Amino acid sequence: MGGCNYSTNNFLVLFNMVYNFYCSKTVVHLGMAALGSVWLTACSSLLKDHDISQDSRSRVQKAVDSVRTALEKDLGNSVPSLNLYVQTPTQAIFTSSVPAGATPFTENTNFRFASNTKTFTSTALLKMHQDGWLDFKAKIADNIPGTNISYVPNTAEWDFPFKNEITIEQLMQHSAGVYDVDNDPVPGFNGLSYTAYVQNADPDHQFTTEEMVLQLAKNKLSYFAPTTDYHYSNTGYSILGYIIARVYSLKSGGIKTYENYLQDHIVGPGTKVPLALRFPVRADDTVLPAPRAEGVERTPDGKTIVFGNYNMSAQIAEGNGYGTPAALNTFIRKLMRGEHVLTPETVKLMQTDVNLKSGNQYALGCFFTPNLGFGHNGERCGTLSLAMYDPTTGVSVVAFITLVDNSNVTNDENSTFYKSFNAIYGAAYGGRAALGYPGRP
Template sequence: MLTNSYLSKVTLRLSVVMLGSVWLTACSSLVQDHLPPAQSSQSRVQKAVDSVRTALEKSLANSVPSLNLYIQTPTEKIFASSVPAGITPYTENTNFRFASNTKTFTSTAILKMQQDGWLNSKAKITDNIPGTNMPYVPNTPAWDFPYKNDITIEQLLQHGAGVVDVDNDTIPGQFNHQTYTAYTQGLDPAHQFTTEEMVLLLTKFKLSYWAPGTDFHYSNTGYSILGYIIARVYSLKTGNPKTYDDYLQDHIVGPGTKVPLALRFPVRADDTVLPAPRAEGVERTPQGKTIIFGDYNMSAQVAEGNGYGTPALLNTFVRTLMKGQNVLTPETVKLMQTDVNPASSNQYALGNFYTPNLGFGHNGERTGTLSLMMYDPATDVSVVAFITLVDNSKVILNSPESTFYKSFNAIYGAAYGGRAALGYPGRP
């Protein structure tokens, strides 16, 4: 099993959500808004996605394994997979790891629990779970990290709690200048990560970005704590040990839910297999190496980036969720979309953010794959885009000339291009 343990790549993960708003103007639209009417919708979308992928190949002076788009309008569902000549395209039923798009599922779970009276998102994480004398997180020395008594569930959802991200950020003088998760998985690819061990780092090294509610800093560790809370509340309610995935299968996406979807959220280190048909991500490192990701231990990413499924299923989720047709009521969906951290430049709300001409949703990066899911209420158009390439061969932070940003922009280029090809507003 290959893992990704070098610092530059991990650092770049911090920027993925922010780039959704920051870098959208870095590239001009790669397709025309209106192609000849004689062409079918499928061929127009395919041409749009092809043009983005080939333009990226030219810009990188290197191959791009695949760029894929699922788009649904009020009248059509279209999937386009652009691949180099001689390569079999993916289908709408291809499994891929959708990474931080998982955060929207975590927010959905928290808000569903709130709908059911199981928790209060405004509560501090040291408050008791409703109807019990048990706090949301343990009252133990191991959990005595900075500002713990002041942090609310809402602030964790908004990345406003100041919780240091030990999955993305290094701890000075520790772990050979790598992040804790990268360092540990490099030593033992089969290591079973837990939220408790990551929280213990916050306590041991007294880690905090700043006081809760005063700023924005993307934090995978903050979402790991949310996943812990979901499991803790569900275990208490059922009287049996339960996991994050247990709650999602029973109440959010499983067979007995309102919109059943065969999506998975592995929590065990030995649950590594990405089932066929599947898309394996490719990563190019600053050292000139190429890593191909297949099966992978996602136990360090529970609740923040461990989800996988197909583009068709992910599209159904984001579309029905944001339309108020899934497990959340329209009123709760409105809260999810509008309860924004005012300190976030991209207006990050509760596990999602808004992007002009794409709507509400999330993006993600993990295991050599970049992805995006969005629903636009103005046009009733939803998109899921993913590229099986994370190119870190030329790392220039905060620059559109970085190969990472070029790869990242391609998923937005595909989404905007597909919309424009069907006559909807494209890149602003």
């Protein structure tokens, strides 16, 4: 089993290329959607057992099939699967496109949804803010409300650049300038990121936020001063996961983890909207349960890696989530409608336009894409995914492909990685268009 680190930097470059393309066209749309959309209420319940016409299902299946087969032709190689869950105000449809002879996935197939986890992290922080447990506008060096304990330790190991100026909100927006030791090279690790180097040497290593932050402090690593620019940072979200665990531990009077809070307050059996989603934090919690979708990665040196069980302890709060397309769809749909744990007012905070000098439109753990709405995407272990809700039409989509093709990587649209990444958007837009909703702009 190989590592998940081959394509991460390519993902960030191409993610920003696609993301900035859409955002540059839709700054006004973002503000209007966040502040002026009327939440659809009629016919809004989950329609798992709704009578779906065979024609609708066939049209969605044909749209997803066409994207997968076109990608196969473009790559000159097979595409293991392309999958879409689409829900409108009147119907919910799941389709799985696979090569002839392969078994399609179902809406209850588990897959790693990677950086879609960041929306859960933001939801957790805003729920804590809503409950008065923290202030998301506070600096991370400030004290947790009602205590004399700071959000992060005031120790030499945590003395990284600009720490005393950074706020929780800036970390959520990727505007804090925190260097990403999960994606970018760190001095002393042979040109690799810290997490890639360590996990390659020891696949069972138990990662901690403290050891990753220590690299920032030791090497004085930073991208820029807070709010002066935008740079996507997994490490910034790792720090947010640490804050969630630290605040929850204080509130509960015992040691709690990031996943403990999510299970107890966001998605677990006792929560408002129980969902079978997991966010493993231990190095030995590696099993992706059946039925499961195993991602495939093609490397520049011609190798093919199939990912099964995997140590996700380096990705806590930024990319460690997994679950089913049905459950992820329910989460993003109900969250963005103000029907989950966040009030409609707090959801509007989450969707706020950032308006940085850099032109960044990344809000609080989510972003806006024309004709798809609010949500996130992700890449991890040979799987690319997307989860979005469009408040204008009431349509939600979850798309994922079990292929990350790095056989010919460039920083433009000719990249095999970009073509794999673009396919999840093609499926999402194609499925919407098949049901009579606006597709790709």
